[in-house]
Amino acid sequence: MKIGIPLEVKAHENRVAIRPAGVEQLVRDGHDVMIETQAGVGSGFSDEQFAQAGARVVDTAEEVWAADMVVKVKEPMPSEYHLMREGQTLFTYFHFAADETLTRAVMDSGAVAIAYETVQEANGSLPLLVPMSEVAGRMAAQEGAKYLEKLYGGRGLLLGGVPGTPRAEVLVIGGGIVGFNSAKIAAGLGANVTILDVNLDRLRHLEDVLPKNVTALYSDAHTIRENLERADLVIGAVLLPGKKAPQLVRRDNLKTMQEGAVMVDVAIDQGGCIETSKPTTHENPTFAVDGVVHYCVTNMPGAVPRTSTFALTNATFPYLRRLATHGWKEAASRDTALRNGLNIVHGKVTYQGVAEAFGMPYTSTDMLM
Numbered sequence: 600m601k602i603g604i605p606l607e608v609k610a611h612e613n614r615v616a617i618r619p620a621g622v623e624q625l626v627r628d629g630h631d632v633m634i635e636t637q638a639g640v641g642s643g644f645s646d647e648q649f650a651q652a653g654a655r656v657v658d659t660a661e662e663v664w665a666a667d668m669v670v671k672v673k674e675p676m677p678s679e680y681h682l683m684r685e686g687q688t689l690f691t692y693f694h695f696a697a698d699e700t701l702t703r704a705v706m707d708s709g710a711v712a713i714a715y716e717t718v719q720e721a722n723g724s725l726p727l728l729v730p731m732s733e734v735a736g737r738m739a740a741q742e743g744a745k746y747l748e749k750l751y752g753g754r755g756l757l758l759g760g761v762p763g764t765p766r767a768e769v770l771v772i773g774g775g776i777v778g779f780n781s782a783k784i785a786a787g788l789g790a791n792v793t794i795l796d797v798n799l800d801r802l803r804h805l806e807d808v809l810p811k812n813v814t815a816l817y818s819d820a821h822t823i824r825e826n827l828e829r830a831d832l833v834i835g836a837v838l839l840p841g842k843k844a845p846q847l848v849r850r851d852n853l854k855t856m857q858e859g860a861v862m863v864d865v866a867i868d869q870g871g872c873i874e875t876s877k878p879t880t881h882e883n884p885t886f887a888v889d890g891v892v893h894y895c896v897t898n899m900p901g902a903v904p905r906t907s908t909f910a911l912t913n914a915t916f917p918y919l920r921r922l923a924t925h926g927w928k929e930a931a932s933r934d935t936a937l938r939n940g941l942n943i944v945h946g947k948v949t950y951q952g953v954a955e956a957f958g959m960p961y962t963s964t965d966m967l968m
Contacts, residue, residue: 600923601631603666604654606638607673611881613641613904614672614911616691619652621916626653630923635663642908668927670919672911673898674701685709685945688927690919692716692731695942696843696956697870706946711927716868717841717950718918718940725840726936727918729776730910734900736780736836739863742894743769743832744788746861746885752892754859756831759789766791770826772818772847772872773836774801777865779809781834786810793826823847828855835864835872841942842952844869853889860891867895932968941967 602625604616615638617625622632632654636646646656657663664682671691675683683689683705693714695702705712715727740758747767749755760766769785771778774796782794786809794809795818796802805815816822827833827848837844844866853875866872867879875888879895881902886893900907918937921930931938942950947962954961 600668600926601633601666602919602923603663603669604632604634604638605660605663605669605671605679606635607641607671607901608660608676608678609673609898609901612673612898612901614901614908615639615642615644615904616670616672616912617916617919618908618912619644619648619654621912621919622649622652622654624916625920625923628920628924631655633657633663633666635660642904644908668922670915673901674698675704677704680704680708683708683710687711688713688922690715690915690922692868693942694868695950695953696841697868699957702943702948702953702957702959705943706948709945710943711941711945712943713922713927713931713937713940714841714942714950715915715940717942717952718936719840720936727911727914727940728838728840730914731900731907732776732838733780734903734907734910735865736777737784738899738903739777739781739834739836739865740769740784740788742884742896742899743785743834743861743863746863746892746894747832747859749859751885752859752887753861754831754857758785758832766812767831768829769793769832769834770830771795771834771836772823773838773866774798774805774815775836775838777838778834778836779805781836781865782809782813785832785834786813790832793830795822795826818847820847824852824855827852829857831857831860833860833862833873835862835866835876837866837872838869839952841950842869843956844872846872846874848873848875850874850888853891856889856891858890861894862891863894865899867897871895928968931964938964938968
């Protein structure tokens with residue numbers, strides 16, 4: 600199979616979809632791997648390293664996108680829409696439910712779109728979402744701590760304070776991978792942390808494994824409002840796999856919050872769990888509404904590409920190898936997790952959450968296999 604790895608074109612996205620070690624294995628398997636020049640530089644991998652591993656380093660995106668399968672990190676950008684084509688397999692993060700324009704562009708292309716974020720194992724785990732959720736969760740606490748500084752419009756608080764001063768109050772909405780990692784880092788920095796979730800078993804687990812300066816509470820509208828009033832930092836960490844995130848913090852809630860409080864909406868890739876959120880970039884990461892600083896960067900892990908590329912490719916490569924070996928249809932027939940990753944096939948929406956987001960017809964993968 601011809602496999603193409605393009606240079607990511609999303610603003611300040613420095614990750615790459617494969618490492619030289621992965622290229623070496625794919626070439627050994629008999630595949631032809633093309634990688635766009637400079638694609639790995641942001642993550643610390645040179646063209647020479649990829650060439651030595653057996654890749655063909657090419658000069659243009661057009662050459663890479665001519666491949667049978669294109670493997671990326673982030674969703675295709677508008678400048679790449681015309682490069683997608685019928686019969687091609689695309690394997691990357693898509694987050695379709697937050698972007699109708701992208702959804703329709705992929706449908707119109709006739710390509711087969713397999714989304715990292717909905718590849719789901721039989722036990723319910725999301726193996727290709729977990730590593731970036733871990734990175735984003737840990738970064739959320741770091742970024743929140745930074746933007747609490749007065750220089751950036753925050754309240755001028757140190758998360759853990761110092762002896763004789765109050766600690767910052769951190770509210771984490773959602774107790775999944777992102778929420779757990781956010782709470783862990785914020786607590787490690789000394790903040791008082793409250794983490795909310797609706798799953799009682801998950802709350803019991805969080806209380807067992809997190810430090811004593813973390814309080815795990817059942818999430819409802821009243822509890823959210825009550826904790827927003829005293830929060831210095833709010834981290835939105837809500838996930839409904841493949842679906843648009845529910846908006847749990849409303850515009851009116853901001854009026855009750857403290858001036859200079861910070862909100863980091865990690866759910867922004869799926870539309871955001873804060874009503875006033877809108878996508879931002881690493882170049883311009885924040886904006887303020889009613890005196891509350893919002894951080895809504897859609898590719899947070901792109902700021903730490905070396906860590907992120909290793910973490911991501913460790914998880915994606917086994918699935919990539921199966922797709923390369925068997926093709927999308929046979930691989931999805933053999934592997935339920937990959938089958939769950941099918942979001943759009945030859946113009947048809949094959950993931951329920953995406954169809955629901957835009958009122959589109961849903962086609963079961965059973966009809967396409």
